[in-house]
Amino acid sequence: MPEVLRGTGVSPGVAAGPVRPMSGAVPEPPADQRHAGDAHAERARALAALDAVGADLEERGAQAGGEAQDVLAAQAMMARDPGLAGLVTDRIDDGLSAPRAVYEAFGVFRAALSRAGEYMAARVADLDDVRDRAVAVLLGVGAPGVPDSDEPFVLVARDLAPADTALLDPAKVLAFVTRDGGPTSHTAILARAMGVPAVVACGDCMDLRDGTIVLVDGASGEVRPDPTEQVIADAHAAAGARAAALDVTTGPGATADGHRMPLLANIGGPKDVEAALACGAEGVGLFRTEFLFLGRTTAPSEEEQESAYRAVLEAFPSVVVRTLDAGADKPLAFLPPPDDEPNPALGERGLRLFDSHPGVLTGQLRALARAADGLDVELHVMAPMVADAAETRSFVAACRAAGLTRAGIMIEIPAAALRAADLAAEADFFSLGTNDLAQYTFAADRQIGGLARFQDPWQPALLDLVALAAGAATAAGKDCGVCGEAAGDPALACVLTGLGVTSLSMSARSLPLVRAAVAAHTLDQCRRAAEAARRATDADGARTAARAELPGLEPLGL
Structure with missing residues (x-):
């Protein structure tokens, strides 16, 4: 495990606490899984599962309110999309079981979004969540969810679905760290709305063991496993310096x-x-x-x-x-x-x-x-x-x-x-x-x-x-x-x-x-920093060279 894991900081703030991974995973239905012969009953079962997922998402949105409600309403529309229902029906008519038909139908939508560019690809995680919830209903298993914990924790996941993120308790969840996602993902959007530090696109985070203490910096994108008490204290001091600077820096x-x-x-x-x-x-x-x-x-x-x-x-x-x-x-x-x-x-x-x-x-x-x-x-x-x-x-x-x-x-x-x-x-x-x-x-x-x-x-x-x-x-x-x-x-x-x-x-x-x-x-300091950055040969060198010309960043904890 590296001393520092690096991702993309998408919601500023500093937090330290034990890692708790998302619980459970919905298995992929076998590719050759077929129904017993009653296509009509299988279609009804599949569509009922999709409708139940849509209703659950709407209910969660109503509880969360605000921006989260809009996000979950969009997910509910995914579950009830007529085009999706048509794809599911076609596959069941071809003999596939309801769980496999739902899985494959979502795969068609998923491929289209993945090819469509950053904005739409950022919605793939939302689509996967709807799929997993529907498949879980059909298989009779629990959907992935936020772990139970008696103490505040840092939530680590491959990605976070809006349905889970929207109802998180900021008093319990100190920070998010995800392997996937980006600045435009709904994980990032909702984390910023909640004011919870968050780091996405952190490739090594899934290797963090349950209970490992980590320090998360949602501004720099750094995740530090097993930090010393002094490192944690320094990070909070820097965050305090930033907050103090912000209080006195106002106006144009x-x-x-x-x-x-x-x-x-x-x-x-x-x-x-x-x-x-x-x-x-x-x-x-x-x-x-x-x-x-x-x-x-x-x-x-x-x-x-x-x-x-x-x-x-x-x-x-x-x-x-x-x-x-x-x-x-x-x-x-x-x-x-x-x-x-x-x-x-x-x-x-x-x-x-x-x-x-x-x-x-x-x-x-x-x-x-x-x-x-x-x-x-x-x-x-x-x-x-x-x-x-x-x-x-x-x-x-x-x-x-x-x-x-x-x-x-x-x-x-x-x-x-x-x-x-x-x-x-x-x-x-x-x-x-x-x-x-x-x-x-x-x-x-x-x-x-x-x-x-x-x-x-x-x-x-x-x-x-x-x-x-x-x-x-x-x-x-x-x-x-x-x-x-x-x-x-x-x-x-x-x-x-x-x-x-x-x-x-x-x-x-x-x-x-x-x-x-x-x-x-x-x-003049800004101009010298710009010149130093342009003389560098790579991004890290540019960042280091510029910061050397910007002494005012350190007192701000930046």
Whole structure:
């Protein structure tokens, strides 16, 4: 067992306690398991099990309330999906038993989600949980669950299902550590909502023995087995220092010498407004509009869109809206990709999708313009997945036609960063999406755990592209923000400031730490840190070199 296990921190905080693994596992029904001959009875048994699972999930959601209720309601819809029922029925008609038919039917859905990209693949764990619960009902065995314990514990699992996560008692569960999952998984989302430290994608965690004391850092992603009392005390002291720094660091984002760095929030809809305001967001740097479109068979009306957009625009002085980013990892039933698209991540996604469906874009732009009408808000609208000046010019023209005066683009494709000067001549602003920019720069799928090092935003090549885009924007007198996960890393936020970006947008919970880190350093220190990071040859070297130039991080416990 390594001295330190490393994963991805998705919910900040520090906790230490004994490991307790998830209990039980539902066995896979044998591939040749067949029913006794009464297909009608077997179909009824299978569908009743799915309906029972759906009802149980809805009941758990009602008990949990809040965001968890929405998550579990979505799972209940999976259990009752007519397409799934049809697949189960077909397999039972072919002679398979109800448990095996259910297992195979879910396998079809699972394969489709796994191929669909990061956003949808993050729902695979939810699908597996519904499958296991239905199979458990049919086999008459218990579903995997949270272990009983007389003392608070650190929960370790391959992954955590929303149905289990939603009803956890934070007084009993000190932290989560999972082998699978990612920042967009429901485990991560619910952990952040509960305020429980969580680390996902920790490959060695399943080797931790029941009862082993571990120290979990939900910010750094480190899990330390058998820590000494002094190590635990130091970790809690660092967490206390962070909390103290956050209490005194308020107001607009700025460096120690007064260089303004607006700190904005990434949100997914009106439900995220309250948390963003509570954490001191100065505006919205990324308003993802997919929430209105996902899971539907038809596009939302312009009136429905206008109402949702206005609820956000009324709350902030400045909002950057990303137009619908569909395709690849976010497929939509009413915007089907071409049948012969072998690699959706390199196909018709983002702005490209509107070439085939222009009415969706024009309708969204009209709804945004009407939503902002009469409000005292700076509305910025940007397109995802823009590759060149021609696409930039076309999008800006569409915005102008709809009455929108601030039209920009996301820099997510290396070509856009390399020729950023051309694009800056056409766009009103840039926003860097570091997640996709890393994926395309390193030809490394964001879902493949074995390639995770290429998704590290500290990679010097990625920092070079950020510098190119920011420099081109500055030369053209345009803004260039960052709205990818990189902006929420306090040390990297200082480096991005030094690279010349003009705003940082992140999840609401990351705002206080980033505000404190930026405020602890001068602009010159940030520039020196950026230069040191770019001179490194790998991500770890860049991180180490930058931190050496950022002495203000240590007193903050960062």
